[in-house]
Amino acid sequence: MIQRLLMNLLLALLWASTIGPFTPANVGVGFVIGFFVLLIASPIDKRDSYSKRVFGVLGFIFYLFYELARANVLVAWWTISPLKRLSPALIILPLEEGMTDAEITVLSNVITLTPGTLSLDVSPDRRAMLVHCMHAPNPDAVRREIHDGFLRRLLEVTR
Helix, strand or coil, X not given: CHHHHHHHHHHHHXXXXXXXXCCHHHHHHHHHHXXXXXXXXXXXXXXXXXXXXXXXXXXXXXXXXXHHHHHHHXXXXXXXCCHHHCCCEEEEEECCCCCCXXXXXXXXXXXXXXXXXXXXXXXXXXXXXXXXXXXXXXXHHHHHHHHHHHHHHHHHXXX
């Protein structure tokens, strides 16, 4: 996995230095071209792990941007709505068994980046995270949304 990533980065750097001005856009194009070259040139049994991770990272990033846009619209709506309609809540989000510090940190930061939510604490046994939600009329639905959205996609990338 790491070898394929380094090879892809090397192909991207070679592309950017050969094609013209060394810009981030040229490196990005070189990375995409290198990815497809490695995908086509690699044996079928080696394709799955690297390509799944790359597509997983892209899916995670697109989902993060979608959730950021959606949450910004919701928070704007809640801001102009009467305060009586809001139902803030502290939610205990169960974490997956064996999550690393890096996985918990990324999940916590993604939750905090999303407007309307804030990760507050992680339990000492690392089995749960305390999350404050600006509007959570159904805490189970919010818990399920975070688990099926951010947590599932994060674990697809890291494991």
